[in-house]
Amino acid sequence: MSLFTGTASYYRQFRPGIPEDVAECLGQAAPSRTGGRRRLLDVGTGTGLVAEALLGRFDDIIAIDNDADMLVAAESVLRSKLPESTRLLLVESTAEDFVPPVEWKADLVTICRAFHWLDQAAVLVLLEDQVAPDGVVAIFGDSSFWTATSPWKEAVRDVIKSFLGEERRAGSGTFQHHNRPYSEIMEESPFGQVEEARIPVHRTWTAEDILGYLSSTSFAAPHLFGDRLPEFETAVKERLTDFSEDDTFPEENEFLIRFGRRSRR
Template sequence: MSLFAGTTTYYRQFRPGIPDDVASVLDRAAPARPDGHRRLLDVGTGTGLVAEALLDRFGDIIAVDNDADMLAAAESALRPKLPEGSSLSLVQSMAEDFTPPAGWHAELVTICRAFHWLDQAAVLTLLDEQVAPDGVVAIFGDNSFWAAGSPWKEAVRDVVKSFLGEQRRAGSGTFQHHNRPYSEIMEESPFNEVEEVRVPVQRTWAAESILGYLYSTSFAAPHLFGDRLKEFEGALKHRLADFSDNDTFPEENEFLIRLGRRGKK
């Protein structure tokens, strides 16, 4: 079973998209092409949130994911918005197995909220053959609810733990934490000149969108609760009521973007 089995609808509707400020950082980082037709490779695209944010900034986009349901949702969302003259290819593949068309090299590779699922060193090595000489690999994401950071998010995590156990779930297994900073891993790769950019983001949630977000994750997918799903929803809403009397839950978050370029030889 996929780590994200049963989450696609929630993922598309409730996962926060990529803010304009983040898209602008990515846009500026990627080099220009003489024909103005830059190429983007989005690894672990999910339902296409990154590709959507960059759709009008890159003329040739390949988005890769191993989940067919996610790719179908990306196709439905992105194809109608594709600018005239642009190209979009959605490819079902593991990142470790993906090979682009012959002669195709990306000005920008994006890996958002997905690097922890990959064979990191292997993927970065493969990308050396898939990225233009002056191209950039961007590994980035914001903090999930599991990272907490505010009283109401800590309460959400506690309720999830009370139903699913203390360890963070990852589908039928548990999440394996990576203790090394991503920038350090990148510095050992071909893309060893690493720049970090932080972009703050503020959001406002309601109980229903919090539940929708949780159901989009591998650690709180609906099937993990079995016949206790409605019980979980009631418990979470009851707990959240301690933090707001008008169903409003503010969040301070940030995107940490790591931009990797090849070092000078």
């Protein structure tokens, strides 16, 4: 069972998308192709937020995820927005099991908000044969509600803990923390030449947005609460009233992008 079983509709509606500044940074990092097709491999695509943001910058896109419901949601959105000359292939697969078409090599691999779920070193080794010689691997994401430090987010996290326990949930189990910086892991991989970019982002949430976002996560998915879900939602709304009189909750966040390239010889 996927860690995100039952969350696809919430994920598509309430997960923040990829800002234009982030999409521009990703697009510029990948090599250009004069007269050739520019290829994108999006790993852990979910409902296709990254692929959607990069439409028009790549004309041959493969997006993979191991959750069939997520891919259905991605298909419903991406297909209608696809430029006429762009090819899109959605594949139900884990990153560890994915095999691209013969001779297909990515110019850019994107792994957004998903690297912590992967066998990280193994996936980077597998990508050695899936990425063009001058291609780039981009591992990136912003802070989730669980790790953020703003007062209202901390309050929401406390409510979650009061219902589900102190340890961060991950579906039916608990989240296994990775203590090593991603840059170190990348530096030991075939893509050991690593550069970082940081792009700030400002958002404003409502209580409905926050509850929808939580329903899209592995640590607060609706099924985890069982018949206590209405009680949990009421508790979150009541706690949030301590931080806003007009149902607006500002967030200052940041996308950290790590670009990995093969070391120059």
